[in-house]
Amino acid sequence: MSYPTTFRYTKEHEWVQIEGTRARVGITDHAQAELGDVVFVELPSLGTVVKKGGHLGTVESVKAVSDVFAPLSGKVVAVNSDLESSPETVNQSPHADGWLVALELSSPSEANDLLDAAAYEAHIA
Amino acid sequence: MRTLFDYPPREGVGGIFPTCDVPSGSPAEVLGEGLVRRNAPRIPNLSEGDVARHYTQLSKLNYGVDDGIYPLGSCTMKYNPKLNEDVARLAGFADVHPRTDEPLAQGTLRVLFELSELLRGISGMAAVTLQPVAGAHGELLGMFLFKKHFEERGETGRTRVLLPDSAHGTNPASAAVAGFSVTEIRSNERGTVDLDSLRAELDSSVAGIMLTVPNTLGIFEENILDIARAVHEAGGLCYFDGANLNSFIGRARPGDMGADVFHFNLHKTFSTPHGGGGPGAGAVAVSEKLVEYLPVPWIAKAGETYRLDWDHPRSIGSIHAFYGNFLVAVKAYAYLLQLGDEGLREVSGDAVLNANYLQERLKKTYSLPYDRRCKHEFVLSGEGFPDHVSTIDIAKRLIDYGVHPPTIYFPLIVREALMIEPTETESRESLDRFAEILETIAREAREHPELLHNAPTRAPVRRLDQTQAARNPVLTYPFGEQTA
Numbered sequence: 001m002s003y004p005t006t007f008r009y010t011k012e013h014e015w016v017q018i019e020g021t022r023a024r025v026g027i028t029d030h031a032q033a034e035l036g037d038v039v040f041v042e043l044p045s046l047g048t049v050v051k052k053g054g055h056l057g058t059v060e061s062v063k064a065v066s067d068v069f070a071p072l073s074g075k076v077v078a079v080n081s082d083l084e085s086s087p088e089t090v091n092q093s094p095h096a097d098g099w100l101v102a103l104e105l106s107s108p109s110e111a112n113d114l115l116d117a118a119a120y121e122a123h124i125a
Numbered sequence: 126m127r128t129l130f131d132y133p134p135r136e137g138v139g140g141i142f143p144t145c146d147v148p149s150g151s152p153a154e155v156l157g158e159g160l161v162r163r164n165a166p167r168i169p170n171l172s173e174g175d176v177a178r179h180y181t182q183l184s185k186l187n188y189g190v191d192d193g194i195y196p197l198g199s200c201t202m203k204y205n206p207k208l209n210e211d212v213a214r215l216a217g218f219a220d221v222h223p224r225t226d227e228p229l230a231q232g233t234l235r236v237l238f239e240l241s242e243l244l245r246g247i248s249g250m251a252a253v254t255l256q257p258v259a260g261a262h263g264e265l266l267g268m269f270l271f272k273k274h275f276e277e278r279g280e281t282g283r284t285r286v287l288l289p290d291s292a293h294g295t296n297p298a299s300a301a302v303a304g305f306s307v308t309e310i311r312s313n314e315r316g317t318v319d320l321d322s323l324r325a326e327l328d329s330s331v332a333g334i335m336l337t338v339p340n341t342l343g344i345f346e347e348n349i350l351d352i353a354r355a356v357h358e359a360g361g362l363c364y365f366d367g368a369n370l371n372s373f374i375g376r377a378r379p380g381d382m383g384a385d386v387f388h389f390n391l392h393k394t395f396s397t398p399h400g401g402g403g404p405g406a407g408a409v410a411v412s413e414k415l416v417e418y419l420p421v422p423w424i425a426k427a428g429e430t431y432r433l434d435w436d437h438p439r440s441i442g443s444i445h446a447f448y449g450n451f452l453v454a455v456k457a458y459a460y461l462l463q464l465g466d467e468g469l470r471e472v473s474g475d476a477v478l479n480a481n482y483l484q485e486r487l488k489k490t491y492s493l494p495y496d497r498r499c500k501h502e503f504v505l506s507g508e509g510f511p512d513h514v515s516t517i518d519i520a521k522r523l524i525d526y527g528v529h530p531p532t533i534y535f536p537l538i539v540r541e542a543l544m545i546e547p548t549e550t551e552s553r554e555s556l557d558r559f560a561e562i563l564e565t566i567a568r569e570a571r572e573h574p575e576l577l578h579n580a581p582t583r584a585p586v587r588r589l590d591q592t593q594a595a596r597n598p599v600l601t602y603p604f605g606e607q608t609a
Contacts, residue, residue, distance in 0.1 A: 039595035062591040063534045087596065 001029040004095060008111055009120035014071045015095065021108055023072055026099040027059060027090065030124045035061035038090040041083040043101055048076045050103070052110050057100060059090065072110045074103035126186075126585060129179060130602060134170040167604060186585045188529055190398075194551050194559050198502045198532035198544025199293065199341060200400065201371050201393035208463060209396060209456035218455050223447040227432050234431035237448060238424045240458040241408075247469070248367075248387050248410040249380030254419045255408045255449045260368050261295040262444070263388030263407030264335070266420065267364045268303030269441050270386055270411060271332050273418045274362060277439070283332040283361070289318050290538055291340035293366050305332055312538060316342040316495040324355055333362035338379070339369050341536040341544070342495050343480060343502035353383025362386070362415075370394045371476045371548065372501035375469035385412040394472075395457035406453040420444050475549035476501045479556060483547055486560045490567045494539050502546035504539045510570040516541040518577035519566055525583045526562045 007015045013031035017024040032038065040060040050056055050070040057068040079101050083089060090098040105111075115123060152161045171179075189195070195202035213219065221233050241253040257263040268286070275283045286300040289310045297307045308326055313319040317340070334356050339345040346352060353363050362385040371394045379387040391406035392399035399405050411419060421440045422433035448454075464472065477500050484503040488496065491505040507516030520530035520543070532544040547556055569576045581588065 037592035039592060060595075062595060064537060 001095070003028070003117040003121055005117045007095070007117060008071070008114035009117065009123075010069070010071045010114060011123055012069050013124075014068060016071045016111070016114065017099075018105070018108070018111055021105045022077070023074070023103045023105055023111075024099045025056065025068075025071060025101050025103060026094060027068060028120070028124075029094045031059075031066075032091050032094045032098070035059060035066060036063045037061055038087045041087050041090060041100065043079040043081075043083070044076050046076055046079065049106075050074065050076065068100060070103070071114060072103060072105055073107055074105040076101050077104045078102035127179075128602070129169040129171060129176065130167075130604070132169060132171055132175060132179070135172055135175070138170070140173070193528055194547065194555050195529045196531045196545045196547050196559065197400075197529065198343075198504070198546040199368060199535070200532065201368070201390070201501070201546060201548055202400070202529075203371070203393075203396055203548040204550035205396045205398050205456075206460065206463065209459045212459040213452045213455045218452060223451075231431055233451065234424055234433070236455055236458050237451070238426050238431055240454050240461070241424060243458070243461050244389055244408055244410060247374060247378070248384070248389075249378030250384065250387060250410040251380075251413045252416045252419060253408055253410045254423070255406065255454050256420045256443065256445045257388070257407035257409055258445055258450045258453075259405040260293075260366075260388055260390045260393075260407045261299055262405075263390075263409045264295055264299035264364070264366065265302055266407075266409050266441075266444050267335075267386035267388060268299050268305060269444070270415045270418050271305075271362050271364070272303055273439075273441050274415060275332060277418075280329075280360070282330055285326075285331050286364075287323065287326055287331060287334045287356075287361075289336065289340065291316065291342055291344075291536055292335060292337045293341060293368060294535070296335040296337065296364075296366060300335060310334075312340075312342075315497070316340070316344045316538075317346050317348065318352055320348055320351060320355070323352060327355060327359035327361065329360065331356075331359060331361045333364060333385070335364040335366060337366040337369065338382070339372050339500040342504050342539070343369075343372070343499040343546075344495060344497065345372070345500055349382045357383065368393060369501060372473055372480075374473045375466060376473050379410070380412065384410075385415060386410070391453055391457040396460045397453045397456040404450045404453060406450045406457065408449075408454075422448070424448075472549050473501075476547075479547040479549060479551055480545070482553075483545060483556055483560060487545075487563060490564050491543070501548070502544060504536065505543040505545065506539055507533075507541035507543055510567075510574070512570075512574035512578075514570045514574050514577050516543055518574075518580065519543065519563075519570070521580040521588055522566045522569065522577045523562065524581040526566075527583075528559060528562060 007017050009015050013028045015026050015028050038059055038061050042058040044057055052070055052073045054070045055067055056070040059066050059068055080099050190202050190204050217232055221230055237255055241255060244253045257266050284306055285308050286305040287308050287310050288297050289312060291312050300307050310318055310322050356363050363383050364386045365379045365384040367387050368390050374394060387410045389408045391397055391408060397403060417439040418441050420443050421435045421437050425432050425434035480499050480501050480503055484499050487505060492509055494506055507519050516533050520533050523530040534542055535544055
């Protein structure tokens with residue numbers, strides 16, 4: 001699977017898709033492949049304020065339970081509640097339907113510190 | 126596999142009851158109409174013989190330390206001597222009521238007192254409580270003691286506990302349950318705590334560190350004295366997780382390494398059954414500064430008389446009803462008396478020797494990411510095989526060869542981890558056989574990977590669908606529906 005060049009990435013294997021001051025967040029194809037079959041996704045409640053690097057949620061697979069960290073600071077304005085009943089979407093479509101949350105960014109310039117697709121692919125190579 | 130509910134019910138009842146010799150009326154008269162059930166209870170109507178055969182058949186499907194090697198890393202599945210069981214079944218121990226008056230329970234109190242003293246000597250610390258009933262329970266107690274210590278000193282800003290990424294999985298959970306936040310410290314390339322990363326985190330918000338010694342890679346923290354000194358200088362406390370005590374018992378003492386709290390897993394190091402075979406016991410030892418906070422009652426001795434001492438106003442209180450899992454303590458006491466000082470030294474010596482023997486042999490066949498002298502356990506990686514063969518396939522294939530697989534996919538810092546702890550009770554023949562099986566499986570992985578993908582084929586059940594089991598768990602018995 002390719003890594004969309006319009007996304008930004010973290011070394012902890014989250015992706016962000018930024019549109020203005022809003023950003024969608026998910027985990028990368030590499031992350032879902034490493035985790036194996038995802039069986040449970042725990043997401044924050046709407047309105048939660050997170051700091052960059054703070055705890056955003058948890059993804060549980062048959063192998064391990066992993067924290068998801070906020071790639072950017074902001075407020076949770078949407079969560080992908082479909083994942084409650086279909087956690088496998090994270091495996092099947094990590095970069096699109098398997099998105100986790102949407103954030104209203106409080107300091108969008110933080111995105112400058114994130115990796116672009118090429119840098120992320122180099123990181124996981 | 127059938128459950129008791131799947132047998133055809135017997136006619137009538139499975140036992141003969143004596144004639145009732147007390148006055149009785151109808152249930153409705155005695156209980157009132159509202160409490161009388163309208164439908165028969167759904168319980169299996171079987172004879173004693175049916176039930177005995179059912180459970181005997183189930184027991185034949187089991188695998189335990191009495192069957193063969195059980196190399197479950199981090200669990201210390203050593204052989205459990207039968208003398209422990211004999212001693213625990215003595216009527217004076219097995220039948221004593223927890224509310225028996227102290228003068229009539231002197232023997233039981235003496236066992237608790239003397240076991241505490243033995244553990245105190247092994248740990249080199251100031252005092253011991255036997256109350257916690259599991260390792261994680263001991264950890265939680267330790268975190269409560271941390272909390273109490275800082276409350277008494279008015280240092281309530283100390284809210285963070287530092288944890289290496291090679292710690293036992295229960296450590297962060299225990300810290301969090303006690304109300305601390307957890308900061309992870311990364312391991313260095315040698316598999317131990319990186320001192321610079323540790324120092325960078327130490328400030329007045331740190332309550333202390335939880336360190337698994339040796340860590341889950343089976344590696345001893347060679348800088349443990351520096352780690353403890355740095356934490357103490359920053360005003361913090363040191364919790365050492367003693368689940369891996371089997372690797373150094375009788376040779377080194379956590380008290381000399383700077384521990385403020387140390388827990389013993391009596392069910393691991395001290396050979397009492399666990400993992401379905403019996404309850405645990407997580408005795409806790411503390412340094413001088415935490416003694417007064419230990420749970421009550423303490424076991425006190427005056428002359429030759431033992432009593433329960435509740436008079437410790439600064440204690441955090443009780444954390445378990447009565448005195449912990451008493452019969453587990455009896456078994457651990459029996460084990461210690463059997464071995465003595467010299468025997469305990471041999472336990473750790475042989476546990477480390479066995480682990481290193483297996484490690485040196487198996488690293489020729491499997492990758493060993495942290496290739497150095499190990500303590501009681503080591504962690505191989507199942508990476509590097511063709512055809513998507515992974516650690517789960519290797520583990521399942523081990524079942525086909527009639528041995529219990531090691532711990533897998535832990536610790537998380539090794540990809541495709543196989544965490545192997547043979548313990549001191551395996552003979553060289555047993556170790557060689559286990560190694561041969563793993564070597565055969567590695568060959569099969571390259572030549573006939575389908576043997577691994579299809580495993581197990583010789584177990585009572587084939588490979589279970591872990592994903593479906595976790596996504597759609599069936600948590601109730603499906604009455605009236607067809608079961609497999």
